[in-house]
Amino acid sequence: MTEAPPLPDWNALAAIEDSDLPLFGIGLLIARDEYPGLDVGACEDLVLTHARHLRPEIEAIEYGPLKMQAINRHLFEELGYTGDHERYYDPRNSYLNEVLERRLGNPISLAVVQMEVARRLGVALDGISFPGHFLVRLPVDDGMLVMDPFNSGRPLDLEELRTRAKPHLGGDVPDDDTLARILRPASHRTVLMRMLRNLLGVYQGARDWARVVRCADRLLKLAPDTPDALRDRGLGYLALGHIDGARQDMTRYLVRNPDADDAGELRAQLVRIGGGGRATH
Incomplete structure (x- = not known):
């Protein structure tokens, strides 16, 4: 070999x-x-x-x-x-x-x-x-x-x-x-991130939150400023009961994307877990 x-x-x-x-x-x-x-x-x-x-x-x-x-x-x-x-x-x-x-x-x-x-x-x-x-x-x-x-x-x-x-x-x-x-060539990073997003979607559908968190974390290793991965990791943490991690990720997501379509829902989640209104500042 x-x-x-x-x-x-x-x-x-x-x-x-x-x-x-x-x-x-x-x-x-x-x-x-x-x-x-x-x-x-x-x-x-x-x-x-x-x-x-x-x-x-x-x-x-x-x-x-x-x-x-x-x-x-x-x-x-x-x-x-x-x-x-x-x-x-x-x-x-x-x-x-x-x-x-x-x-x-x-x-x-x-x-x-x-x-x-x-x-x-x-x-x-x-x-x-x-x-x-x-x-x-x-x-x-x-x-x-x-x-x-x-x-x-x-x-x-x-x-x-x-x-x-x-x-x-x-x-x-x-x-x-x-x-x-x-039809432009996809960069290697784009290909790898699409592979990970495919997996993340499969695991979201199965409500396998530990693997959702893992895939989102790997996306952030490849591209640290990926907003959807930050949100998905935060929601995965929330489903697993890791409140601190959920709060940190969702807050960072909202700071970067205050007008996102899902911002209201995430702010409500933060209030529920004790994140207050800090997510928008």
């Missing part, structure tokens, strides 16, 4: 530039929260094996889209990675060790595996934080090839992209400029 590089330290992530954040490594760090005995080396070895298998074929291909076609064929057809359509909100679909073992995932976790294999083969694949399902993009001449990792890496044309974006834009069909903004 190849010796795996050490995982990053959560407390160091806020100071690291987006482009320097190791996407796959921090994805494993997220998984280790849930699986303390996670075998990082085994996960690294599996991705390395995928890349080694593909390398001779990829190096013999010059055109980027054909390289990507070979990567997708191996991952989705030969190895059987696929989107979990039956249990989409199963938290295992967000943990990379489970995705690698079960070969089931959600759009963003499958994209991270796809991007990591491509990266090791020198293929410049980026994520797209598309509304709804996460997508990936490959530069092609003056344009890009957009693919859906949840559906076997299927390419998407402009018409389908506009149709997919429409429900998330108030029913409006995006014009060229709007669609171009949506």
Whole structure:
């Protein structure tokens, strides 16, 4: 087994530039929260094996889209990675060790595996934080090839992209400029935060407040000024009976966002737990 590089330290992530954040490594760090005995080396070895298998074929291909076609064929057809359509909100679909073992995932976790294999083969694949399902993009001449990792890496044309974006834009069909903004490459920090928000939403639905607090805390490790994570951690603390932590987080949230839609509700919660009116000052 190849010796795996050490995982990053959560407390160091806020100071690291987006482009320097190791996407796959921090994805494993997220998984280790849930699986303390996670075998990082085994996960690294599996991705390395995928890349080694593909390398001779990829190096013999010059055109980027054909390289990507070979990567997708191996991952989705030969190895059987696929989107979990039956249990989409199963938290295992967000943990990379489970995705690698079960070969089931959600759009963003499958994209991270796809991007990591491509990266090791020198293929410049980026994520797209598309509304709804996460997508990936490959530069092609003056344009890009957009693919859906949840559906076997299927390419998407402009018409389908506009149709997919429409429900998330108030029913409006995006014009060229709007669609171009949506299709910009997502930074590593954006990808990781979306992974954590997916998990946080799953755990909120299950009323698993300890894991809600953990996910919100990890979001704040990546981006300390994230207001929704501060609010969600505070509400999680409140549900767990950690009043001091709840008071501190909700107060900080309201100081930064005094006119938020949920400000009135949070002020009432603070009054109830003894926070008074200090939250607005």
